[in-house]
Amino acid sequence: MSAHRPSSIQDVASAAGVSTATVSRVLNNADLVAPATAAKVQEAIRRLGYKPNPFAQGLMTRKSHVLGIALPDIHGEFYSELLRGADAEARRLGYHMLVSSEAHSRAEQERTGSLAFGFIDGLAVMIAEPNDDLWREARDSSLPLVVLDSDQRERGFDSVVVDNSTGTREATEHLLAFVKPERCFFVGGPKENFDTQQRGAAFQETLARAHWTARPDQIVHGRYSLAWGQMWGAEMTRTDKLKGAGVLAGNDEIALGILHMAQESGLRIPDELRIIGFDDTRLASLVRPALSTVRVPLAEVGAAAIRALVERIDEPDRAPRTVSLATKLIIRESSAAPKPT
């Protein structure tokens, strides 16, 4: 048992026979100190197992090298992939990641502070419901912020978004190659959700380009859940409207829910129902029949957010910027031409 008081910069300084200033300099601006002294100091550091105290450092530099990421929820393939990308990039850039699921009571938020404000150097948020408090707080704590959900340039924030339209168009056109526009459906997530809105719009446009004006029942909204997919699927099969249709779902889970109900009612996939998911979570490739889906580069989104955040930290007065990432149709079994048997 050693592990008493961890050694401080003062200990190192004494041990090396220099001043604390010099030690600090070899740590931060190695080139300011003579090679010989630097060597002595390094040696002392090594011998004492010295690690700078991050609190003291932070007190001076106002930097923690910790980035926050706030997501509506943490679990599931979707968010976890995002997180993974963010974490990797953060590490690459010399930062750590503080996570926070926003799925906490308002009371908790108050208590612990919206998100370790004051501690973190920047924050990436993905917000279910735009929360004015958060933005105000961020703005006047001048906390670097990047928004993951929607384009917030006009609000003065950086954002990273996904180019929903190309992927959606690709997917819709793929469906149209097999089924008539009047038999195509878009089954989205929440109506208020930014991505769902864009996807719905792009779907509608693509139908329009095929000279068809979508009926209201062709573009519907619910939640991003298996259950919602099942519900819609059940209703549709009950009224026998699914046979021969083409469906683009708002995410992979919804697609899977629909697929379940369709199979249960005896529909053959993809012959009698073509279905495409969204996001390309691992779920899509793990399931049978494998789900066609529009790939969203989730890890890349996370990484881009971190990158944007760090750029802004380094250059606080840069104009707000939005980076947009491409999406792309991945064709698997649930929509493709049936295998020749």
Place this chain on the structure above:
Amino acid sequence: MSAHRPSSIQDVASAAGVSTATVSRVLNNADLVAPATAAKVQEAIRRLGYKPNPFAQGLMTRKSHVLGIALPDIHGEFYSELLRGADAEARRLGYHMLVSSEAHSRAEQERTGSLAFGFIDGLAVMIAEPNDDLWREARDSSLPLVVLDSDQRERGFDSVVVDNSTGTREATEHLLAFVKPERCFFVGGPKENFDTQQRGAAFQETLARAHWTARPDQIVHGRYSLAWGQMWGAEMTRTDKLKGAGVLAGNDEIALGILHMAQESGLRIPDELRIIGFDDTRLASLVRPALSTVRVPLAEVGAAAIRALVERIDEPDRAPRTVSLATKLIIRESSAAPKPT
């Protein structure tokens, strides 16, 4: 645009006409100060929008209220569920969570410090390969540590584990109700993995209780991946050894891989092959046929780890303790008696 220098405790003190000590006291030991003064101070705090500077606080108190969690990997239903449980519990206890996937190069580790050491108040680790460096470092930085993988009491650490044996026994017995012991298989993850070892052992014991000594090919090891399941499944179907068998897999993904290959070779599930996964990730319930599986309370594991960590922080000299969480067989379609048709 205000947001200049954030106000300090000194500003508050001046504004309220008291000393900084008093302000500090109303923040930390409200009962030490007269109600009237406290009110004045609170008012000043509110008016100035004062937030204590966490660096300065940490410098004095040596507490950051940040807990680290290091996982082999961050993504996938398994880890993400664990993380979610941990995060929720941390919040409940007034802490934040710093995540870190250990899937980073050694070089990175060096650069950023294994995990914000010195910053965090405690660390929960789940380690693929027992990493002596980590343990040594933790020990002599006297960093509170809880291990998620295995029982490390003898090393002097707290740990939280899962009671693999009951769940495994249940599952195996369930299989034995349908198939003879010589037709049962355990397809585990890595041989070195703690859980896989325990599960394999419990499987073997249960067969033994049914008066059967498992052949080597009945207990096999690979990786925790779909691909490994597929590989094993392919080999087994090729040699036609799967028909009429019962399989317990090391996790849900392996089970799914096997299931795919079985279906592809025309085996009917569960009539001709009974298969049970492990963990009860969402995957198991999302897939069709729905996967029977041994439920591991992942979120609870995460929460328990955080709880243990905080307890140790509050009471550093307590004897190392291990908490064990129960597992339980969940019967779904992949192993149950076929539906009466």
Place this chain on the structure above:
DNA sequence: TCCGGCCATGTAAGCGTTTGCATAATTCCG
């Protein structure tokens, strides 16, 4: 009325860094 206690508050010493400024040592050039 006086004095011992208690309660509320203030004073000031750290906590471990970074960094502007001063100083000492070295180099350079004419």
Place this chain on the structure above:
DNA sequence: CGGAATTATGCAAACGCTTACATGGCCGGA
């Protein structure tokens, strides 16, 4: 070979907070 320019180091003042200790006001009991 002298002084200016340059380089290497030290000194000490922050940074914003907590807390041991000191102090002064007030109360009650004798």
